[in-house]
Amino acid sequence: MGYWMSNSAFDEWLEHLWQEGEVFGPTRFENKGAFSDTTLYSYGLIHSRNDLVLDHKTYLSPKAAAFPIRETLFYFDGDSATTPEMSERPIYVFLRACDINGFDRLDNIFLHNGPHVDPYYANRRNRLRFLLIECTDHGFKNCFCVSMGTNITNKWHAVVRLADNGIVMQVNNDLAGEEDIINELTNGLTLFAQEIDEFMPVFVTKNLTQVSIPSTEKLNNSIFDHPVWNEYTQRCIGCGRCNTSCITCSCFTMQDIRYDERRGERRRRWASCHIKGYTDMAGGDGYRSKTGERMRFKTMHKINDYYKRFGTHMCVGCGRCDDVCPEYISFSKCINRLTDIIAEKEGK
Numbered sequence: 499m500g501y502w503m504s505n506s507a508f509d510e511w512l513e514h515l516w517q518e519g520e521v522f523g524p525t526r527f528e529n530k531g532a533f534s535d536t537t538l539y540s541y542g543l544i545h546s547r548n549d550l551v552l553d554h555k556t557y558l559s560p561k562a563a564a565f566p567i568r569e570t571l572f573y574f575d576g577d578s579a580t581t582p583e584m585s586e587r588p589i590y591v592f593l594r595a596c597d598i599n600g601f602d603r604l605d606n607i608f609l610h611n612g613p614h615v616d617p618y619y620a621n622r623r624n625r626l627r628f629l630l631i632e633c634t635d636h637g638f639k640n641c642f643c644v645s646m647g648t649n650i651t652n653k654w655h656a657v658v659r660l661a662d663n664g665i666v667m668q669v670n671n672d673l674a675g676e677e678d679i680i681n682e683l684t685n686g687l688t689l690f691a692q693e694i695d696e697f698m699p700v701f702v703t704k705n706l707t708q709v710s711i712p713s714t715e716k717l718n719n720s721i722f723d724h725p726v727w728n729e730y731t732q733r734c735i736g737c738g739r740c741n742t743s744c745i746t747c748s749c750f751t752m753q754d755i756r757y758d759e760r761r762g763e764r765r766r767r768w769a770s771c772h773i774k775g776y777t778d779m780a781g782g783d784g785y786r787s788k789t790g791e792r793m794r795f796k797t798m799h800k801i802n803d804y805y806k807r808f809g810t811h812m813c814v815g816c817g818r819c820d821d822v823c824p825e826y827i828s829f830s831k832c833i834n835r836l837t838d839i840i841a842e843k844e845g846k
């Protein structure tokens with residue numbers, strides 16, 4: 499069953515969701531852009547139709563809904579420690595197909611990468627409800643989701659589409675194992691929406707940017723030692739924007755906050771493999787001092803090492819790293835350059 503809501507009914511529905519949990523989505527932050535008098539489009543709290551921005555790609559991804567920028571892991575008092583209380587409230591997230599696939603990549607890291615799941619991520623992840631935003635035409639500048647196979651997903655709980663004087667929505671009745679969430683959404687929608695014919699989401703089928711990913715067998719030591727990485731040492735300033743904007747970057751570091759001699763808290767916060775100090779070790783050692791070496795590390799992780807472990811590429815082609823790099827370094831061009839280098843070596 500599909501649903502139509504006027505904009506004011508949509509606002510009432512959002513208010514209803516806020517009574518149950520929290521609602522995140524793409525929104526605007528006036529005068530917070532990189533240059534004066536410009537707008538930043540990023541993820542934030544959604545309280546009304548007016549807050550929801552569907553015609554811009556966001557600077558940050560929705561990753562923080564399950565993996566916050568900083569979060570307290572436990573509080574300590576002398577020899578004892580307590581963990582923070584975990585909420586059970588749902589987290590409703592408006593997001594696109596590439597980002598839903600991005601959460602799949604994060605699931606592999608936090609939930610399927612060994613015998614133990616990350617309980618903090620697992621708690622938030624179980625609370626996520628995906629409200630799919632459709633992409634139109636070719637997606638946005640720098641998107642290459644079609645090349646990565648992440649332009650399509652069936653893991654949405656509901657899809658939202660702008661319509662004349664309102665919003666249309668459809669719940670995903672085919673999502674096996676998630677019937678409770680679908681019922682919860684359906685019950686809420688019936689309070690505020692009119693029923694309409696069913697419809698299915700439309701996915702983008704061609705981007706303006708395409709990449710050709712080299713096979714993992716060919717990304718060997720000759721590529722690892724290739725001089726192409728020196729160029730990135732010249733250009734990359736190690737700011738880490740590409741990592742923080744990425745839906746699939748999952749590294750974090752630890753930070754102890756001491757209140758006094760006995761008491762304090764341990765937090766984790768996002769870390770970036772492009773930033774100086776990322777590899778610092780006890781004893782003062784560290785690796786990858788050149789930024790080109792960091793670019794190589796990130797590239798190999800996104801399109802090589804992760805694939806070997808999980809059978810899918812880590813990068814979902816959202817193109818945010820290209821959007822935000824102050825040095826105009828393009829990750830999609832980097833991937834294509836590696837493919838060209840391999841073809842050249844093979845005399846093709």
Ligand code: SF4
Pocket residue numbers: 740743744745746747800812813814815816817818819820829
């Ligand atoms: S590496 Fe770049 S294009 Fe790939 S998922 Fe991360 S931000 Fe998106």
Ligand code: SF4
Pocket residue numbers: 733734735736737738739740741772822823824825826827
């Ligand atoms: S955003 Fe660009 S300059 Fe900054 S660390 Fe990433 S590649 Fe380097």
